Amino acid sequence: MSDRRYFKAEVISLANTAVGATLEDIGAAITLEGNYTKAVFEIANLGDTNALTDFSLMVKPSQSAGWHNLLTGTGWATVAGLLLAKTGDANTLGTEASIMVVVDIPPCHSIKFQGKSTATSVTVKGQLWRNG
Numbered sequence: 001m002s003d004r005r006y007f008k009a010e011v012i013s014l015a016n017t018a019v020g021a022t023l024e025d026i027g028a029a030i031t032l033e034g035n036y037t038k039a040v041f042e043i044a045n046l047g048d049t050n051a052l053t054d055f056s057l058m059v060k061p062s063q064s065a066g067w068h069n070l071l072t073g074t075g076w077a078t079v080a081g082l083l084l085a086k087t088g089d090a091n092t093l094g095t096e097a098s099i100m101v102v103v104d105i106p107p108c109h110s111i112k113f114q115g116k117s118t119a120t121s122v123t124v125k126g127q128l129w130r131n132g
Contacts, residue, residue, distance in 0.1 A: 010030070010036070010127070010128040011125075011126075011127055011128075012030060012039070012041055012124060012125060012126045012127065012128060013123075013124075013125050014026050014027025014028070014113065014123060014124040014125070015027065015123055016046060016121050016122075016123050017115070017121065017122055017123070018119070018120070018121050019052075019114075019115040019116060019117050019119075019120060019121070019122055020116075020117065020118070020119055021116065021117075021118060021119075022116060023054060023056055023072075023114040023115065023116045024114060024115060024116070025112055025113070025114055026112075026113040026114060026115050026122050026123075026124055027112075027113065027124065028112070029060070029110045029111065029112040030110055030111050030112065030128070031109065031110045032105065032108060032109065032110055032111060032128070033109060033110075034107040034108060034109070035130050036105050036128040036129060036130045037104065037105055037129065037130060037131055038084075038102065038103070038104060038105060038128070038129040039057075039101075039102070039103045039105050039111070039126060039127070039128050039129070040100070040101075040102050040103075040126050040127050040129070041100070041101060041103075041124055041125060041126025041127070042098050042099070042100050042123075042124070042125050042126055043055060043090050043093060043098060043099055043101065043113075043122065043123075043124055044097070044098035044122065044123045044124075044125075045093045045094065045095060045096065045097050045098070045117075045120055045121075045122055046096070046120070046121040046122065046123060047095050047096070047117070047119070047120030047121055048095050048096055049095060049118075049119070049120070050095060050117045050118040050119055050120045051092060051093060051094045051095055051117065051120075052090070052091060052092060052093040052115055052116065052117050052120065052122065053091070053092070053116050053117055053118070054072060054073055054091045054114075054115070054116035055072070055076060055090035055091045055093065055113070055114070055115050055116070055122075056069050056070075056071065056072035056073075056113065056114040056115075057069075057070045057071045057072070057103060057111060057112075057113060058070060058072075058111065058112050058113070058114060059105075059106065059108040059110070059111050060108060060109045060110045060111070060112075061108050061109060062108075062109050063109050065109070067112065070082060070103075070106075070111075071083060071090075071103065072091070073091055074091070075091075076089050076090040076091045076101070077089055077091075081104075082103055082104045082105075082106075083101065083102075083103055084102040084103060084104060085100075085101065085102040086099060086100070086101045086102070087099045087100045087101075095120070100126075105128070
């Protein structure tokens with residue numbers, strides 16, 4: 001049994017962002033400054049017509065670096081590597097549906113979420129955790 005303890009550090013609440021045919025930001029980037037190691041969040045597709053066709057968790061390694069995909073596309077299909085748990089596939093999330101995912105976060109400056117669909121609205125809500 002591990003003696004690792006986690007302390008809640010920040011709540012994520014990125015409300016109702018419209019996404020279209022290309023990957024588009026959902027809410028604003030979240031600055032982590034290397035302090036957080038886990039993310040537990042719910043992804044909800046609020047649209048009643050179109051499923052998500054991709055979902056991306058992106059990281060920015062440092063303040064002056066560019067954005068890089070951490071998990072996207074089929075990376076959401078199987079619990080492995082950085083994806084620790086899930087209740088569905090983020091990249092094919094159906095209409096009026098939601099899932100929960102748990103992700104390991106590497107030390108990085110910030111993260112952001114992106115979604116893609118013909119046209120729908122997406123929310124991301126959850127918590128970031130840090131080691132204590």
